[in-house]
Amino acid sequence: MSPQAPLGVFDSGLGGLTVVRALLERLPEERIIYLGDNARVPYGTRSANTVTRYARGCARVLIERKVKALIVACNTVSAVALDVLRAELDLPVIGAVEPGASAAVHAVEKLAVRPAGPPKIGVLGTSGTIASGAYPRAVAQISTRFEVLGHAAPLLVPLVEEGWLEGAVPELAVRRYLEPLVSGGAGVIVLGCTHYPLLKNTIGNVAAELAGTQVPIVDSAEATAGRAAELIAEGRIAGANPLTWAAGAPRLELLVTDLPGTFDGVARRFLGAETPAVAQIDLVAPS
Amino acid sequence: MSPQAPLGVFDSGLGGLTVVRALLERLPEERIIYLGDNARVPYGTRSANTVTRYARGCARVLIERKVKALIVACNTVSAVALDVLRAELDLPVIGAVEPGASAAVHAVEKLAVRPAGPPKIGVLGTSGTIASGAYPRAVAQISTRFEVLGHAAPLLVPLVEEGWLEGAVPELAVRRYLEPLVSGGAGVIVLGCTHYPLLKNTIGNVAAELAGTQVPIVDSAEATAGRAAELIAEGRIAGANPLTWAAGAPRLELLVTDLPGTFDGVARRFLGAETPAVAQIDLVAPS
Numbered sequence: 001m002s003p004q005a006p007l008g009v010f011d012s013g014l015g016g017l018t019v020v021r022a023l024l025e026r027l028p029e030e031r032i033i034y035l036g037d038n039a040r041v042p043y044g045t046r047s048a049n050t051v052t053r054y055a056r057g058c059a060r061v062l063i064e065r066k067v068k069a070l071i072v073a074c075n076t077v078s079a080v081a082l083d084v085l086r087a088e089l090d091l092p093v094i095g096a097v098e099p100g101a102s103a104a105v106h107a108v109e110k111l112a113v114r115p116a117g118p119p120k121i122g123v124l125g126t127s128g129t130i131a132s133g134a135y136p137r138a139v140a141q142i143s144t145r146f147e148v149l150g151h152a153a154p155l156l157v158p159l160v161e162e163g164w165l166e167g168a169v170p171e172l173a174v175r176r177y178l179e180p181l182v183s184g185g186a187g188v189i190v191l192g193c194t195h196y197p198l199l200k201n202t203i204g205n206v207a208a209e210l211a212g213t214q215v216p217i218v219d220s221a222e223a224t225a226g227r228a229a230e231l232i233a234e235g236r237i238a239g240a241n242p243l244t245w246a247a248g249a250p251r252l253e254l255l256v257t258d259l260p261g262t263f264d265g266v267a268r269r270f271l272g273a274e275t276p277a278v279a280q281i282d283l284v285a286p287s
Numbered sequence: 288m289s290p291q292a293p294l295g296v297f298d299s300g301l302g303g304l305t306v307v308r309a310l311l312e313r314l315p316e317e318r319i320i321y322l323g324d325n326a327r328v329p330y331g332t333r334s335a336n337t338v339t340r341y342a343r344g345c346a347r348v349l350i351e352r353k354v355k356a357l358i359v360a361c362n363t364v365s366a367v368a369l370d371v372l373r374a375e376l377d378l379p380v381i382g383a384v385e386p387g388a389s390a391a392v393h394a395v396e397k398l399a400v401r402p403a404g405p406p407k408i409g410v411l412g413t414s415g416t417i418a419s420g421a422y423p424r425a426v427a428q429i430s431t432r433f434e435v436l437g438h439a440a441p442l443l444v445p446l447v448e449e450g451w452l453e454g455a456v457p458e459l460a461v462r463r464y465l466e467p468l469v470s471g472g473a474g475v476i477v478l479g480c481t482h483y484p485l486l487k488n489t490i491g492n493v494a495a496e497l498a499g500t501q502v503p504i505v506d507s508a509e510a511t512a513g514r515a516a517e518l519i520a521e522g523r524i525a526g527a528n529p530l531t532w533a534a535g536a537p538r539l540e541l542l543v544t545d546l547p548g549t550f551d552g553v554a555r556r557f558l559g560a561e562t563p564a565v566a567q568i569d570l571v572a573p574s
């Protein structure tokens with residue numbers, strides 16, 4: 001695989017653009033192709049079989065475009081289909097769950113005040129991510145000293161897509177999801193879905209209020225970009241100096257499977273910048 | 288088409304089971320095959336082209352099962368793809384928008400107190416339904432004396448799926464969506480999505496509070512079942528006496544395109560009864 005090849009990033013929709021945003025900041029020398037399967041979003045409520053089938057389709061599109069590594073910017077896919085992708089594909093595959101779990105372990109170990117008993121990590125995610133048990137498994141692979149409390153938070157993705165990031169509705173919804181985690185003793189909260197970073201302020205404020213103290217919020221999008229940077233360093237597949245790129249090669253290419261009228265606004269919210277030109281591709285059978 | 292043939296009902300997910308519930312109550316002599324394309328739910332945020340492609344696939348599945356009429360229990364499909372389905376298919380096709388629009392016109396005409404100016408009909412729906420302008424068009428076909436105020440309410444579907452039907456979060460969300468409709472003078476509110484009947488109490492209470500008087504709530508699921516009953520009577524394709532059905536023919540068959548672990552609870556909520564045996568079918572290409 002050529003070091004000049006781009007990184008391939010995919011997600012069920014546009015939420016993974018929060019990972020792209022972190023990658024662009026952290027890896028200025030890398031090119032990125034992003035695929036958002038927004039014709040079939042959300043994955044979080046679907047069965048593991050369906051998610052695996054969709055993930056294979058996404059991976060194939062990016063591999064055809066000769067990416068040098070695959071970044072699964074979707075906690076649901078990372079939770080249920082990562083082993084299958086790694087077994088089947090002949091390139092490095094980075095998921096979103098392991099980096100988030102690892103960052104959470106570091107954060108909980110750094111807490112100044114720690115209650116008696118095992119340190120506890122709280123995770124908010126989609127129904128699919130939480131039901132999969134992927135975060136408890138990923139944390140257990142680092143150490144069995146930690147306890148993981150998970151809570152499905154299905155309303156947070158539509159809140160983000162609606163752009164309701166602050167105010168009474170997101171606060172009340174977040175409170176309802178965080179209460180069992182904080183009262184259960186979680187010392188950190190992992191944002192186990194790439195949509196949630198946009199609610200980071202609200203989640204941080206509500207968690208602090210419930211706990212009576214600041215609660216570190218671990219952003220799995222940030223953590224995933226960090227892991228990608230490590231892998232690139234370790235694998236010696238760093239991108240070329242931008243000055244040597246082929247003329248006109250775009251820094252970021254966006255592929256989507258649907259192009260609704262609301263695309264630009266939503267994409268900009270996740271990316272934190274104007275969206276580049278976008279191409280629509282077909283991942284499902286014509287019918 | 289044999290009168291003994293079942294009615295075919297489809298929706299992007301399980302919300303259309305509210306139409307099935309109304310059909311079962313209204314038409315005890317009819318058999319029903321329901322297809323919920325819950326592998327690709329929601330349709331409401333997708334482009335018209337994608338929705339049309341999905342709707343064709345759903346219709347084909349039901350026609351292969353020899354239904355005598357097609358009931359599109361999905362406002363989004365009814366809004367953007369009904370004309371295509373009617374042009375392409377050789378059986379009666381009932382949508383959800385026209386019956387809801389017609390019921391709204393009747394309801395607004397019956398209002399005791401009517402402000403000056405044209406009577407106004409408020410519609411809550413998905414982004415797709417509202418953007419399509421299908422309700423204003425359907426009302427204009429009945430009469431141009433009415434004004435239609437639409438408002439997209441994307442958070443209501445996930446609220447229903449989460450089962451948050453009462454309490455502060457749905458009340459605040461509903462208030463935010465209803466406020467511009469009520470302050471704009473809407474005398475009735477149409478529930479322009481098959482999920483919304485489960486929020487009917489909350490929507491009715493908030494609308495009454497905002498308006499300072501009861502506001503009739505028009506349920507498009509009820510209205511669609513009513514239209515189906517009319518069509519069956521007109522078309523002389525009423526079902527056989529249940530006593531003459533083939534032994535073992537089920538009253539209701541459920542087909543879905545995905546079978547997540549939460550299926551039973553969600554389906555029961557919409558159907559208001561225990562769900563019968565369910566079969567999973569594949570509508571998308573293997574990949």
